[in-house]
Amino acid sequence: MIETEQTALVQADLQATWNYVQDISRWATIMPGYRECQIIDQNDSRWTLKVGVGGLVRTVKVQVHVDEWAGPETVRFTFKLAGDPVHGGGTYVATATGPSETQIALKVHVIGTGPMAPMWEAMGKPLLPQFAKSFAEQLRDEIEKSVVPNSKPDEPSGKIRKIWCGLLAFLHRLRS
Template structure:
């Protein structure tokens, strides 16, 4: 079994965050190798992903089931790779984090079975936190874009920031040698 928990701060209030996050088809579209998402009903979906390592690429089907809708604060789900000995569960947890911000936590647990499970878990263990963090950051970005929050909260770069390190260094040299 491998698991991770990743938290990001979304620059939207909890209700605006939920407006986007409650649609699991949107979650599926962020997954690497996304091919399609078929909603069977409100709680069950089938995600088709093309995954691979090096030259080995294959299509997997993931059955995702929401077991508890408690939004806007929480969603608990399970998933199972069809035809593979891998399943797991996870949670989406959201809490207000100040004025117009939401702390969004994603918890993911993967359980492999069969004789190759220890090797599979050893290989995937270090990758899962990075993957979950990347996924959480992408979800945050999509939520903010959907709510047009990123433009309102992104600071405008100062003139010195626009110049960059090399530009600032060159300007410093010019000042030092009287060519400013």
């Protein structure tokens, strides 16, 4: 068995973080190699991912089951690769660390079975922490994007507004 735990600090409150996390299809779309997510029911989904290690690239189907939705703090899940002797699980735990800040922790374990398990785990051991860290950071980024208020197309953001105002002031000085 190989396992890792990765954390990320999200600039969003606990409820806004949960609003994003409670949709499992959002988890699938940020997986490296994401191709498709089929929602079966509230707790089950099937993800299609294109994965590669070295020169070996293949498409895998992952059956994901949410064992517990205990929001806004906890999600427990298990997964199994269809047709491969690999399964595992993990937890997502969120803790409010401030009024607009949430610490998320993602713990994942992967178990290979059968005669190839030692080789599979030896290859996966250095990759799992990198993979989980990348996923946790991407999850953080997507949550933060989801809580940023959308600006109207005719209302430029603050930075763009400053640039336009500076440009207009410059052009006005040229005319004078």
